[in-house]
Each structure stands twice: as structure tokens, then as C-alpha cells.
Amino acid sequence: MALWDLANSDVITVMGSNMAENHPVAFRFVTQAQQRGATVIHVDPRFTRTSALADIHAPIRSGTDIAFLGGIIRYILFEDKWFRDFALAYTNLTTIIEDAYSGAEDNDGVFSGFQPTNASYQQDSWQYKAEMVPPAIEEHYAQVERGTADRAEELTRHPPPRDRTLQHPNCVYQIMRRHYARYTPEMVERVTGCSRDTFLRVCEAITKNAGRERTGAFCYAVGWTHHAFGVQIIRAASIIQGLLGNIGRPGGGILALRGHCSIQGSTDIPTLYNMLPTYLPQPNAYDPHGSLEEFLETETVPTGWWNNLPKYMVSLLKAWYGANANAGNGFCYDFVPKLSGDHSQLPMTLAMVEGVVKGQFVLGQNPVVGAVNSELVQRGMAKLEWLVVRDFAMTETANFWLKGGLVQSRELSPQQIGTEVFFLPSAMAAEKEGTLTNTTRLVQWHDKVCDPPGDSRSDLWFIYHLGQRLKQLYADSAESRDAAIQALTWEYPVSGPTAEPDAAAVLREINGYTVADRKQLKSFQQLKDDGSTACGGWMYSGIFPDQHENRSRARKADGPDGNGAHQGWAFAWPDNRRTLYNRASADPDGIPWSERKRLIWWDEEQARWTGNDTPDFVPGKPPTMRPDWAKQPHGMEALGGDDPFIMEADGKCMLFVPSGLKDGPLPTYYEPVESPVANVMYGQQTNPAARLWVRPGNELHEPQDPRYPYVFTTYRLTELHCGGISSRVTPHTAELQPEAFVEVSPELAGELGIRNLDWTVLTTARGSVEVKALVTERLRPFMIDGKRVHQVGMPWVFGWEGYAHGAIANVLLAIYGDPNTSIHTTKALTCALRKGRLPQPEPAERG
Amino acid sequence: MANEPARAALAAIDTLLADRPEKIGHDFSEATRRLTAWRAHCIARWRRTQAKEDRQRLDQVNAAISVVLGGQFPLGRVNWDSIESVRRALGDL
Numbered sequence: 001m002a003l004w005d006l007a008n009s010d011v012i013t014v015m016g017s018n019m020a021e022n023h024p025v026a027f028r029f030v031t032q033a034q035q036r037g038a039t040v041i042h043v044d045p046r047f048t049r050t051s052a053l054a055d056i057h058a059p060i061r062s063g064t065d066i067a068f069l070g071g072i073i074r075y076i077l078f079e080d081k082w083f084r085d086f087a088l089a090y091t092n093l094t095t096i097i098e099d100a101y102s103g104a105e106d107n108d109g110v111f112s113g114f115q116p117t118n119a120s121y122q123q124d125s126w127q128y129k130a131e132m133v134p135p136a137i138e139e140h141y142a143q144v145e146r147g148t149a150d151r152a153e154e155l156t157r158h159p160p161p162r163d164r165t166l167q168h169p170n171c172v173y174q175i176m177r178r179h180y181a182r183y184t185p186e187m188v189e190r191v192t193g194c195s196r197d198t199f200l201r202v203c204e205a206i207t208k209n210a211g212r213e214r215t216g217a218f219c220y221a222v223g224w225t226h227h228a229f230g231v232q233i234i235r236a237a238s239i240i241q242g243l244l245g246n247i248g249r250p251g252g253g254i255l256a257l258r259g260h261c262s263i264q265g266s267t268d269i270p271t272l273y274n275m276l277p278t279y280l281p282q283p284n285a286y287d288p289h290g291s292l293e294e295f296l297e298t299e300t301v302p303t304g305w306w307n308n309l310p311k312y313m314v315s316l317l318k319a320w321y322g323a324n325a326n327a328g329n330g331f332c333y334d335f336v337p338k339l340s341g342d343h344s345q346l347p348m349t350l351a352m353v354e355g356v357v358k359g360q361f362v363l364g365q366n367p368v369v370g371a372v373n374s375e376l377v378q379r380g381m382a383k384l385e386w387l388v389v390r391d392f393a394m395t396e397t398a399n400f401w402l403k404g405g406l407v408q409s410r411e412l413s414p415q416q417i418g419t420e421v422f423f424l425p426s427a428m429a430a431e432k433e434g435t436l437t438n439t440t441r442l443v444q445w446h447d448k449v450c451d452p453p454g455d456s457r458s459d460l461w462f463i464y465h466l467g468q469r470l471k472q473l474y475a476d477s478a479e480s481r482d483a484a485i486q487a488l489t490w491e492y493p494v495s496g497p498t499a500e501p502d503a504a505a506v507l508r509e510i511n512g513y514t515v516a517d518r519k520q521l522k523s524f525q526q527l528k529d530d531g532s533t534a535c536g537g538w539m540y541s542g543i544f545p546d547q548h549e550n551r552s553r554a555r556k557a558d559g560p561d562g563n564g565a566h567q568g569w570a571f572a573w574p575d576n577r578r579t580l581y582n583r584a585s586a587d588p589d590g591i592p593w594s595e596r597k598r599l600i601w602w603d604e605e606q607a608r609w610t611g612n613d614t615p616d617f618v619p620g621k622p623p624t625m626r627p628d629w630a631k632q633p634h635g636m637e638a639l640g641g642d643d644p645f646i647m648e649a650d651g652k653c654m655l656f657v658p659s660g661l662k663d664g665p666l667p668t669y670y671e672p673v674e675s676p677v678a679n680v681m682y683g684q685q686t687n688p689a690a691r692l693w694v695r696p697g698n699e700l701h702e703p704q705d706p707r708y709p710y711v712f713t714t715y716r717l718t719e720l721h722c723g724g725i726s727s728r729v730t731p732h733t734a735e736l737q738p739e740a741f742v743e744v745s746p747e748l749a750g751e752l753g754i755r756n757l758d759w760t761v762l763t764t765a766r767g768s769v770e771v772k773a774l775v776t777e778r779l780r781p782f783m784i785d786g787k788r789v790h791q792v793g794m795p796w797v798f799g800w801e802g803y804a805h806g807a808i809a810n811v812l813l814a815i816y817g818d819p820n821t822s823i824h825t826t827k828a829l830t831c832a833l834r835k836g837r838l839p840q841p842e843p844a845e846r847g
Numbered sequence: 848m849a850n851e852p853a854r855a856a857l858a859a860i861d862t863l864l865a866d867r868p869e870k871i872g873h874d875f876s877e878a879t880r881r882l883t884a885w886r887a888h889c890i891a892r893w894r895r896t897q898a899k900e901d902r903q904r905l906d907q908v909n910a911a912i913s914v915v916l917g918g919q920f921p922l923g924r925v926n927w928d929s930i931e932s933v934r935r936a937l938g939d940l
Contacts, residue, residue: 118924120923274922284922285917285929286917286922286926339922340913340917341917341919341920341922342920342921343920347919350920351879351916351919354876354879354880354883355880355883355884356912481906695876
């Protein structure tokens with residue numbers, strides 16, 4: 001959904017986010033909705049400015065989100081509050097799952113297929129009965145069993161087995177009823193600490209604002225993602241929205257509030273190790289990906305939109321390798337790096353500590369402040385031979401060797417750190433041109449206002465010239481390993497005294513063009529798999545449809561008489577669609593569910609989908625179209641005119657996920673890896689598939705460890721942006737938040753004898769920090785299953801650079817990951833807290 | 848090839864193959880560290896000699912690190928066949 005579409009919501013639940021303080025621009029649409037009569041709910045451990053503006057604040061213990069959301073799912077199912085016509089038609093609620101499936105309720109917290117020896121799941125028993133459902137392709141890295149491609153062909157022979165009476169014991173509806181039966185309001189209170197009454201008020205507000213006439217939205221940030229089960233928290237919200245019909249409709253959806261201004265763009269054209277641009281899978285050395293042919297045969301989903309993968313992949317290779325790529329050499333597929341394991345940031349940090357990694361580039365990041373287990377990160381950096389840091393002000397990452405924690409504690413001296421650090425000045429946003437892609441896929445161009453000072457250069461300049469130098473370095477090499485760099489197309493026009501590359505030329509390449517005559521493509525529908533088109537990112541295709549038409553520059557907003565989609569304002573991928581899956585805004589016959597919530601509909605006269613948005617559907621496919629199974633249809637031919645979820649193999653909203661998730665087909669409540677209490681839902685304490693990398697310097701706390709009795713969470717501040725540097729070096733923002741602090745409830749402060757502004761020491765197995773206490777009623781203790789549990793919170797945005805100093809909260813955190821994303825945990829762990837200060841190290845000897 | 852870093856790395860991989868730890872994490876560290884030390888040795892030697900066979904040895908040890916690191920931080924199950932294959936190849940050096 002578009003940010004501004006929040007204003008059309010009838011109920012907005014902000015959870016896992018302090019939206020008013022950290023996303024104030026987006027939050028104005030929440031207040032607009034509220035002014036129109038919407039109910040705003042804030043579910044959060046702390047009472048923040050978001051809570052103050054909400055109609056309902058529901059405090060929960062950090063990390064208990066799935067218990068809360070699972071409770072809502074139970075309420076919807078058991079109180080029969082689901083949007084029946086929507087869910088029966090558009091979700092997999094009626095689909096029958098394999099007989100061998102057994103749920104977490106049968107196995108004390110784990111699903112069938114769990115393999116304790118390697119803490120992973122075999123997913124065969126989660127499949128649709130007698131059919132293997134391949135995962136949506138962006139979830140590829142979740143590992144698909146060998147032989148899937150053949151079994152997936154079943155999807156082209158008949159529709160998945162369904163029971164519209166919902167009586168079959170293994171239909172998704174019955175499975176979900178069994179799974180969520182224990183998530184009662186009383187259980188929600190025992191686990192989360194939120195009172196039963198408040199919880200039920202939330203349930204009522206959400207469900208009464210659903211159906212044909214009303215819609216609701218969820219807004220979340222890293223308060224959901226930064227857990228060892230973060231993906232499943234978001235999944236739980238997806239189930240709620242699927243059951244209530246809040247997807248593809250005005251005011252309905254789930255809004256991921258991204259933490260940086262273009263972090264969505266860096267996911268689309270990814271800085272992620274496991275994806276090629278616009279969500280194509282990165283080949284894996286251990287999968288049947290030996291050749292392009294084998295890769296495409298394995299990875300192409302037979303049914304649904306992702307059946308177009310070969311067109312996107314071949315066009316990407318043509319964009320990268322140009323004339324060197326042809327059908328005879330697999331379009332240079334061999335040059336694409338193959339995964340051999342988890343190469344994400346957390347394991348690579350550990351690999352640095354092992355001495356495996358020799359050098360590192362750090363652009364747009366400050367990992368000494370922003371990455372978990374900061375001192376282990378610094379230990380890894382101290383083992384590098386070289387480190388390149390680009391930023392516009394000195395960062396803790398660039399001078400860890402001089403002022404870092406290991407140096408301050410005298411464990412290492414600068415002379416003992418052999419890392420050669422190159423600190424290069426970078427241009428700020430206004431000093432370069434380019435695009436920003438925001439949380440709702442909206443790509444907006446920005447011009448350069450002025451030149452950067454001195455030797456400062458844009459990141460584009462740096463990457464382009466680095467590439468040019470590498471190409472020159474290897475130009476005469478006869479080594480096969482250098483052929484990939486030799487073959488790479490790296491030709492962008494440059495201008496000015498600094499030879500700045502043309503950012504528009506990069507965007508033109510991402511958009512795609514015909515190879516023969518270099519004509520810009522109008523949209524991704526023109527892409528081919530024969531090498532005649534090149535495209536750097538299929539989802540962005542259409543953003544630059546002519547040589548001189550850059551749609552990300554468009555700035556025409558709707559007036560009062562517009563339809564509210566603002567389609568003349570910038571470009572939303574794909575194809576300028578503002579609301580994904582918007583076919584679901586009409587009923588199976590193509591008629592809007594209601595006049596109030598209409599978005600697109602089937603125009604019988606024109607035989608097309610039409611309305612207030614670009615249809616996210618085949619434009620001329622009538623609602624009545626049904627696959628002709630006798631012809632064994634593939635691609636979109638295998639989905640009917642009433643299957644809105646075109647990126648899924650069966651065209652349905654997946655309430656139950658048969659493939660692609662590493663920790664279960666349904667969200668299940670586990671305690672955080674570090675927790676002061678036992679899991680009262682199941683015998684299984686924590687996510688059994690979580691990625692734990694326990695090693696010296698990265699020890700974890702056992703559940704209920706009395707040495708670490710308090711729940712600890714971290715967060716950002718309005719006044720200090722992201723890792724803090726940009727605003728800590730600016731006096732007028734630094735003085736608004738001059739130093740680090742820990743928020744402590746009056747109750748805990750009383751128990752520990754801490755007064756406001758006293759020094760305190762926070763300790764975990766990873767390290768200790770000292771900060772002043774902010775004693776505040778914004779945090780209150782929770783009663784968890786009869787036990788009083790205290791929670792403390794600390795901003796993670798401080799460091800030793802700039803005008804606003806303070807302890808780095810991430811010193812306290814550990815490196816472990818969500819099994820699906822390897823994302824770290826920053827929102828729920830445990831710690832110790834005492835009044836006082838850390839012992840001061842002995843003065844260094846004069847030499 | 849007979850040198851201490853190589854012997855230590857091969858012994859560590861042998862231990863790994865004998866134990867076959869399935870859970871990701873610390874169990875692989877010894878093999879990774881020993882291979883890394885062997886690589887440092889190979890780098891120093893190649894920089895000294897510039898000999899083709901020393902470069903090839905460095906390439907193979909580097910490739911072995913990729914495979915063992917992929918076992919230490921796997922995306923699915925540990926690929927023991929590849930680690931066995933790497934051990935055989937390194938033994939031939």
C-alpha cells in the first residue's frame with residue numbers, strides 16, 4: 001500500500017515501531033486517518049509519543065508479539081470474525097495439507113519434519129496433499145528439497161485439493177483452529193503481560209473495522225524484524241490481514257517502515273548476498289545450478305507470475321555482460337558467484353574474527369555502533385589487513401583502532417592493530433543526484449544541489465571508478481578467475497572535473513532496453529529470454545521508458561478531484577502499481593466489495609480491469625477465466641481470473657506456507673533466545689531453527705539465568721538519525737539528545753536504589769557499559785505468569801564521536817539470527833543492571 | 848608441501864569429518880582457523896617465489912576455506928560430500 005493510503009484505513013495498528021518519533025512523515029497519514037474516524041492502536045513495551053497519540057496503547061513484554069498476534073488470529077477464528085467471502089475465495093484456507101502433517105500443538109512446539117540433529121525442517125509434510133508447492137522465488141534461499149521441480153509440475157495438472165466446507169481435518173482452516181486454540185486471551189495475558197481486557201479491546205477494534213465496507217492496516221519497523229523469529233511475526237500479521245480481507249484494498253495492508261531513506265532500494269537492487277537484483281535468486285554451489293539451463297529448470301516456478309524467471313534472468317545477464325553474453329555460453333552465467341553458505345553480515349563478522357576475511361568496504365554504515373556485539377565486531381576488524389570506510393564525518397568504525405572499546409580497556413593498543421584503514425570522504429545526499437526508494441516502493445529522483453566539498457565523492461563515483469580500475473588491472477590477465485571482471489559491461493558517461501558518472505544512465509540500464517537498437521523498454525512485459533533484451537532489474541522496468549523520460553522525476557500529485565493514487569507522482573514498482581494484489585479489491589466476479597472501498601474492477605464493456613490504480617493482474621483476464629487443466633497450463637494460464645495473488649504458485653494468499661520458511665508453516669510462540677521466563681505455551685523454549693553461533697566472545701544467556709534477570713531492548717531517537725553520526729556531529733541536533741541513557745521504571749529503580757541521572761552499569765555475557773539512568777514511567781514492570789518481570793531500554797545510536805557521546809548499546813548484544821533472514825536480535829534479550837560505574841582501566845604506561 | 852600449517856589444517860579437517868557436527872557454529876572454527884593459517888603460509892610463499900605451483904596451491908587452499916566456511920555457516924544441511932572432496936584434493940597437494 002502507498003503511505004498516503006493509510007489515510008483510508010479504518011483501524012491502524014502500529015506494532016514493533018515507534019512510528020510517531022521514528023517515521024514522523026509517514027505518521028501524518030495515521031493522524032489523517034484518525035481525524036476521519038479511524039482507531040489507532042499502539043502495541044509496544046514502552047509508552048512513547050506514538051502511544052500518546054493512539055486511541056489504545058497495549059503494552060507487551062518485548063519479544064512476545066507472536067503470542068499477541070496469535071491471540072488475535074484465535075479471536076478471529078473462534079469468534080467467527082473473518083471476512084468469509086474474501087478468505088474462502090482468495091486464501092488457501094480451504095486447501096488440504098498432507099496427511100503426514102502434524103502441528104506444533106502435537107509436538108510440544110515443533111512441527112512435523114523437524115530434524116534435531118541439525119536444527120532444521122524437512123518440509124515434505126507441510127505440502128499441499130500430493131502436490132509440492134515451490135516457494136515464491138524471493139524466498140528461494142529457504143532451501144527446497146531436491147526433485148521439487150518435477151513434483152511441482154503437479155500444479156499444472158489440477159487445482160490444489162480443497163474443501164470449501166472446511167470440514168476436512170487437514171484443511172488449513174482446521175489446522176489453524178487447532179494450532180491457535182491455546183492462544184486464549186488469558187494465555188496472551190500470561191505471556192505478554194498485556195491485560196486480557198486491553199487485548200480484547202484491540203481484537204474488537206481490529207475486527208469491527210473489517211469486511212466489505214471497512215479495512216485496517218498494520219505498520220511495523222524493526223521491532224518486528226529484529227528477533228530470532230521476526231519473519232514469523234510478520235507472517236502472523238499477514239494471516240490476520242488475509243482472514244480479514246485487508247490486502248489489495250484501499251486502507252488495507254501491512255506497511256514495513258524501513259529504517260533508512262532508501263533501504264528499500266538497497267533491497268530491490270540488493271546489497272544482500274543471497275539475491276540478484278529485484279528478487280531473483282542467487283545461484284547456489286550445492287543446488288542443481290551448474291549451468292543456466294539447470295538453474296532455470298530448477299528455479300522456475302511452473303505456475304504463477306514467477307514462471308517468467310527465464311526472461312528476467314537472461315535479460316539481467318545481458319545487462320551485466322553485454323555482447324559477451326550469448327546463448328552459446330549460457331549468457332555468461334558461469335561468472336555469477338555461487339553461494340556456498342550463509343555469507344550475510346553476522347557470520348561474516350565471525351569469519352573476520354577467525355581471520356578468514358582480509359579486507360572490508362564499509363559504505364553507508366557504521367557497524368561499530370550499529371552491528372550487534374560491537375566489541376566482537378571490533379575484534380574482527382582488528383584482524384583485517386585493510387578497511388575502507390566512506391562517510392562524510394569521522395565514524396567509530398573508521399577510528400576503532402584509536403578510540404575503540406578494546407583500546408579503551410587496554411586489551412589492545414593501536415600499535416597492535418595492523419589493519420590499514422582508508423577513510424574516504426563521501427558526498428551527502430544533496431551533493432549528488434540519484435534515486436531514493438521509499439517504504440512503499442516509490443522511486444523518487446533527486447537532483448544535486450551543490451558540489452561536495454574537497455575530495456568528497458558520491459558512492460556512485462567510488463564504485464564506478466573502482467570498477468574501472470579493476471578492469472584495467474585485469475585487462476591483460478589470462479587467468480579464468482579474472483574473466484568475469486573482463487566481461488563485465490562498465491560503460492557509463494562521466495562529466496565534470498571529477499568524472500562523475502551519470503546516475504540517469506544507470507537507471508536507464510536498470511529499466512532495460514532492446515539489445516539490437518538500444519531502445520528503452522516500456523515495461524517488463526517486453527522482456528525476452530533469448531538475449532534480445534537487457535534489464536538490470538525487471539521490477540523497475542518502465543521507470544525510464546524513453547531516453548529522456550525519467551518517471552521517477554514525475555511530480556504531479558492528485559488534486560482534490562483525483563482518485564488519490566497520485567500516479568503522476570514518481571514511480572512505484574512494478575509498473576507504477578500503488579497497491580499490490582489490488583485484484584483482491586474486487587470480489588470474485590470482479591465487482592468492488594463495496595463502493596466505499598473500491599479500487600479496481602472488471603469493465604465488462606471494455607473487457608479489461610480498470611479503476612483507480614494500475615491493475616496488479618493480467619489486464620484482459622476476465623474474472624470468469626479458469627485454467628484449462630487438460631492443456632497442462634503454465635505461468636499465468638494456470639491461475640484463474642479470481643486468483644489475485646499472482647506471485648504465489650496457486651494464486652492464493654498463503655495463510656499456511658507449505659515451502660520457503662525454515663521455522664514452520666505457521667507462526668508459533670517461542671520465548672526469545674534470552675528470556676527471564678519459561679515458555680508457558682509449549683515445552684519448546686525458543687525457536688528450534690534459530691541460527692545460534694555460540695563461541696568465545698559471543699556467549700548466550702540460558703533461559704531464566706538469575707545473573708541476567710531483566711529484559712533489555714534497544715531503540716532509536718528522533719533527534720539522532722540511524723547510527724547517529726550525521727546528527728551527533730551537528731550541534732543543534734546533538735544538544736537535543738546530548739548523551740546516552742538507560743530507561744528504567746520507577747519500580748525497578750526503587751528496587752535497585754537508582755535515582756534519575758545516577759550512573760548505572762548494564763552487563764551481559766558479551767560486555768558491560770555505563771550510562772546514566774532515566775527513571776521514567778514510560779516503562780513499567782510486567783506480570784508474566786504470576787512473576788514480576790522488569791524491562792529496561794536503551795537507545796543504540798550513541799558512540800564516542802560527535803558532540804553527543806555515550807555508550808554503545810550494541811556492546812551488550814549477541815550475534816545470532818532469524819533462521820530465514822539471519823537478521824540479528826536487538827529487541828528482546830536479557831541483562832543485569834546495577835547502580836554505579838565501571839572500573840576505570842589503569843593509565844597506559846608511558847613509552 | 849610438508850609444512851606444519853598444512854598438517855595442522857588437514858588434521859583439523861580429519862577431525863571435522865570424523866565428528867561430523869551437524870549443528871552450525873563453533874565446531875568448525877578449528878578447521879577454519881587452521882586453513883586460514885595455511886593460506887597465510889601459502890600467500891607468503893607465493894609472494895616470495897611467484898611460482899605457478901605455489902599460486903595453484905594458494906588457490907586450492909582458498910577454495911577449501913570457502914567450502915569449510917560454507918559448512919560452518921550453512922544455508923541448509925552441511926554438505927559433507929564437498930568437505931570430503933576438499934580433503935582429498937588437499938591431500939594430493
